Amino acid sequence: MTFGAVTVDLPLIWATIIGIAVVMYVVMDGFDLGLGILFPFADNEGERDQMMATIKMFWDGNETWLIMGGVGLLVAFPRAYAILMPALYIPVIVMLLGLIFRGVAFEFRSISRSKKQWNLAFAAGSTVAALSQGVILGGLIQGIRVANGEFAGGTFDWATPFAIVCGLGVIAGYALLGSTWLIMKAEGPVAQRAQTHARKALLLVLFFMGAVSLWTPLTIPRIADRWFSLPNFFYLWPVPVVTAIVAFIVWRAIERGRDSTPFLAAIGLFLLGFLGLVISWFPYLVPPNLTIWDTAAVPASQIFMLVGTLVLLPITLGYTALTYWLFRGKVKEGEGYH
Amino acid sequence: MDFDPVLLARIQFAFTISFHIIFPSFTIGLSAYIATLEIMWSITGRDHYKRISAFWTRIFAVSFAMGVVSGLVLSYELGTNWSRFSAAFGNIIGPLAGYEVLAAFFLEATFLGILLFGRDRVPRWLHVFSACAVAVGTATSAFWILSANSFMHTPAGYVMKNGVAEPTDWWAIVFNPSFPYRFTHMLNAAYLTGGFVVLAVGARYLLAGRHVAEARTMLRMAIGLLVILAPLQLFLGDQHGLNTLKHQPIKVAAMEAHWDGSKPGDFHIFAWPDAKGERNLFAISIPHGSSLILTHKWDGLFPGLKSVPPSDRPPLVSVFFAFRIMIGIGFLMIAAALVGAFLWWRGRLFDTRWYLRIVAQCWWIGFVAVISGWLVTESGRQPWIVQGLMRTADATSPVLGSAVAVTLVLFVLVYGIVFSAGIYYINRLLAKGLDVAGQDEPGPKGGRPFAAAELAGREALGGRSP
Numbered sequence: 001m002t003f004g005a006v007t008v009d010l011p012l013i014w015a016t017i018i019g020i021a022v023v024m025y026v027v028m029d030g031f032d033l034g035l036g037i038l039f040p041f042a043d044n045e046g047e048r049d050q051m052m053a054t055i056k057m058f059w060d061g062n063e064t065w066l067i068m069g070g071v072g073l074l075v076a077f078p079r080a081y082a083i084l085m086p087a088l089y090i091p092v093i094v095m096l097l098g099l100i101f102r103g104v105a106f107e108f109r110s111i112s113r114s115k116k117q118w119n120l121a122f123a124a125g126s127t128v129a130a131l132s133q134g135v136i137l138g139g140l141i142q143g144i145r146v147a148n149g150e151f152a153g154g155t156f157d158w159a160t161p162f163a164i165v166c167g168l169g170v171i172a173g174y175a176l177l178g179s180t181w182l183i184m185k186a187e188g189p190v191a192q193r194a195q196t197h198a199r200k201a202l203l204l205v206l207f208f209m210g211a212v213s214l215w216t217p218l219t220i221p222r223i224a225d226r227w228f229s230l231p232n233f234f235y236l237w238p239v240p241v242v243t244a245i246v247a248f249i250v251w252r253a254i255e256r257g258r259d260s261t262p263f264l265a266a267i268g269l270f271l272l273g274f275l276g277l278v279i280s281w282f283p284y285l286v287p288p289n290l291t292i293w294d295t296a297a298v299p300a301s302q303i304f305m306l307v308g309t310l311v312l313l314p315i316t317l318g319y320t321a322l323t324y325w326l327f328r329g330k331v332k333e334g335e336g337y338h
Numbered sequence: 339m340d341f342d343p344v345l346l347a348r349i350q351f352a353f354t355i356s357f358h359i360i361f362p363s364f365t366i367g368l369s370a371y372i373a374t375l376e377i378m379w380s381i382t383g384r385d386h387y388k389r390i391s392a393f394w395t396r397i398f399a400v401s402f403a404m405g406v407v408s409g410l411v412l413s414y415e416l417g418t419n420w421s422r423f424s425a426a427f428g429n430i431i432g433p434l435a436g437y438e439v440l441a442a443f444f445l446e447a448t449f450l451g452i453l454l455f456g457r458d459r460v461p462r463w464l465h466v467f468s469a470c471a472v473a474v475g476t477a478t479s480a481f482w483i484l485s486a487n488s489f490m491h492t493p494a495g496y497v498m499k500n501g502v503a504e505p506t507d508w509w510a511i512v513f514n515p516s517f518p519y520r521f522t523h524m525l526n527a528a529y530l531t532g533g534f535v536v537l538a539v540g541a542r543y544l545l546a547g548r549h550v551a552e553a554r555t556m557l558r559m560a561i562g563l564l565v566i567l568a569p570l571q572l573f574l575g576d577q578h579g580l581n582t583l584k585h586q587p588i589k590v591a592a593m594e595a596h597w598d599g600s601k602p603g604d605f606h607i608f609a610w611p612d613a614k615g616e617r618n619l620f621a622i623s624i625p626h627g628s629s630l631i632l633t634h635k636w637d638g639l640f641p642g643l644k645s646v647p648p649s650d651r652p653p654l655v656s657v658f659f660a661f662r663i664m665i666g667i668g669f670l671m672i673a674a675a676l677v678g679a680f681l682w683w684r685g686r687l688f689d690t691r692w693y694l695r696i697v698a699q700c701w702w703i704g705f706v707a708v709i710s711g712w713l714v715t716e717s718g719r720q721p722w723i724v725q726g727l728m729r730t731a732d733a734t735s736p737v738l739g740s741a742v743a744v745t746l747v748l749f750v751l752v753y754g755i756v757f758s759a760g761i762y763y764i765n766r767l768l769a770k771g772l773d774v775a776g777q778d779e780p781g782p783k784g785g786r787p788f789a790a791a792e793l794a795g796r797e798a799l800g801g802r803s804p
Contacts (some may be wrong), residue, residue: 015632020496054633056454057451057452057454057455057456058451060402060403060406060450060451061448061450061451063406063410064439066410067410067439068411068440069414070414070417071413071432071435071438071605071618073417073433073438073441074413074416074417074424074427074428074431074432074435074436075430075433075435076707077430078424078425078429078432079419079425080422081417081424081425081428081733082424082425082428083416083421083431084417084421085417085418085421085424085735086414086421086735086736086737087482088415089735089737089741089745092414092418093414093418093745093748093749094419094748096410096411096414097748097749097752099410100407100408100410100411100752100753100756101756103403103406103407103410104403104404104407104756104759104760106403106761107399107403108400108759108760111400111763111766111767112763117370127616133609135452141400147419149425150421150425150736151735151736152736155737155738155740155741162650170568172384205572210420210776259600261552288690297428297429297432298429298505300429300504300505300508301357301429301430301432301433301504302507303435304433304436304505304508305432308436308437308440309440312440313440315438316440319448319449320448322671323448323452326459326460327451327456327459329454335409
């Protein structure tokens with residue numbers, strides 16, 4: 001698309017917007033899914049009430065970013081959407097079912113007399129959703145078989161050891177975000193226990209990040225080429241180094257009992273992981289064949305939607321920030337859902 | 339075992355979207371009601387309204403949560419089950435669905451947090467504003483989704499290139515020929531649905547002698563709304579039907595079970611459309627009824643089912659009967675609203691127990707009417723997914739029928755559990771009633787007799803504040 005002397009690469013803009021939506025989703029729903037993953041380790045119902053109270057006003061908005069990501073893909077890259085969804089049929093639907101259980105668990109648990117089954121729904125739903133998201137990521141990294149512009153693989157192509165490792169990695173990552181969130185937002189025993197959980201989760205995250213970082217270049221030549229060919233390597237070597245430094249910052253902040261640094265640094269760790277994926281991936285949307293330009297919607301559709309997005313996305317980000325500010329501060333012991 | 343992927347994908351989508359539509363059709367109306375209560379609270383300053391609002395907000399929260407999670411499924415199901423449709427029409431359906439997410443859902447989800455949990459945290463005006471933002475957001479959601487859906491019935495403003503639709507005129511796409519009719523009809527249906535739930539709950543409390551003051555307010559507000567909207571729906575529905583006759587005559591022929599377009603159409607009160615024999619069995623009919631309704635002429639003609647080959651006809655039994663259920667409920671709604679208004683006028687609304695007993699049982703009628711209406715319009719479009727452009731059978735994903743079958747079973751199980759629990763908990767909230775803590779009415783220990791007298795005076799004057 002050209003305006004006078006300026007050429008605008010619409011698919012690139014849209015890839016950036018969807019990238020932002022995915023990052024927003026992973027970070028924000030990451031911590032509240034992480035709370036679900038940590039739910040079984042809470043000591044009593046009072047603690048679980050307190051945990052839920054820290055996210056009660058956020059989870060709904062957080063989950064909306066997932067819809068934004070899915071619909072954004074349909075809007076801007078309909079052909080990619082039409083290939084990826086059938087290819088990842090089972091993990092996508094299992095993720096949705098997991099999200100249903102944990103989503104309704106918020107309200108149902110607070111009304112229900114016996115909380116047990118909704119504790120289970122919340123914990124299992126969150127964990128299954130996190131696992132599925134990791135499997136979807138793994139399935140994408142592995143690549144998807146395409147013929148004649150359609151998905152041409154089998155129902156279980158995604159089901160590999162690598163995808164499972166990615167799934168476990170995402171569970172660990174969300175547990176890290178969830179526990180550092182609790183360090184920041186909760187008081188009393190819940191916050192104390194979160195420190196122990198955060199340390200363990202951090203070690204697991206580093207293990208899985210390392211595993212994926214070694215596994216992908218060893219088995220996928222295009223990714224090895226991207227990272228280790230010259231001159232790319234000269235530009236890219238700081239990425240793992242900075243990741244290591246940020247991981248150290250998370251660890252030290254937990255050790256020193258800081259309130260918000262562990263959470264913010266954990267977000268930094270996620271952003272670096274995402275950057276690593278983008279480097280390995282770009283410009284493919286359906287690896288290893290189709291790029292963002294191959295699968296883009298026609299310019300008329302991308303522009304129509306871009307107008308609204310450029311107006312509403314900043315506003316949305318603005319009052320998302322406002323909501324977090326309004327509900328700032330710690331949730332005390334004994335504070336419940338309603 | 340062989341599975342038909344098209345049929346299974348259709349059943350799965352019909353199941354998940356029918357489940358979903360229950361919640362928006364309730365929450366669109368309810369959010370508007372809550373916003374009205376919040377505004378009245380801020381104008382009058384009476385905590386009476388705040389209490390009613392807080393009570394319904396709690397029920398709204400449960401319904402909204404179920405609407406969110408079941409809606410999330412749909413935004414991905416278009417790809418998992420209908421990828422060829424998404425690839426062919428993504429350029430058009432995508433942005434419309436995208437605007438739904440952007441303009442409306444973000445509004446709802448973010449202001450919902452303030453509405454549900456922010457009463458003590460934010461200034462009063464911001465809380466009232468959030469209630470309004472949620473109400474506007476839900477209606478805006480409906481606007482865009484109905485635009486996308488209407489395009490599938492009456493496509494406009496596009497051009498087909500190599501089997502892919504490309505937009506040429508967004509105004510024509512968004513305001514495609516059936517959209518204004520479908521949107522107003524559905525939005526009004528949502529307000530009616532919410533209105534009948536409020537009416538039923540108010541009647542239930544009044545019969546039980548609980549929360550009498552609040553129940554009376556609920557009843558008055560509900561009937562005031564319904565007496566206008568229920569008759570209006572008859573008009574909107576009629577207009578929508580005429581629009582359908584213009585653009586999708588075969589759907590109308592199926593609704594009326596009208597076979598031969600060279601003869602005037604009877605209105606069949608009951609019949610069993612026999613698709614194979616191309617006739618109606620056991621018909622009880624009003625002669626020339628359909629001709630009068632659709633053409634406003636005694637001998638008016640409109641196309642019959644026989645004007646297209648059997649492969650281009652929609653399933654008859656479901657369309658025919660769903661249409662009759664919807665219309666039957668529509669007239670029931672008008673009757674309930676008019677009788678209620680009459681009793682109110684005569685000053686007997688709150689002690690006519692037979693009326694209260696009936697409307698207390700009518701909470702579900704809006705939901706059934708909405709689902710029936712959607713069944714008519716969606717089944718009636720078959721065998722097309724996009725009228726005249728793409729057949730449903732060509733729109734599915736390249737996935738195995740068995741995978742669709744397994745996920746369908748999972749959906750049925752999960753929705754079964756979640757849905758039953760949701761209904762159960764909403765009933766619990768209704769049984770629990772309004773929060774009595776912090777009432778502005780004096781408790782049994784007395785307190786402020788003057789305020790009590792003032793309150794009684796206001797009630798006597800019909801709830802108006804000085």
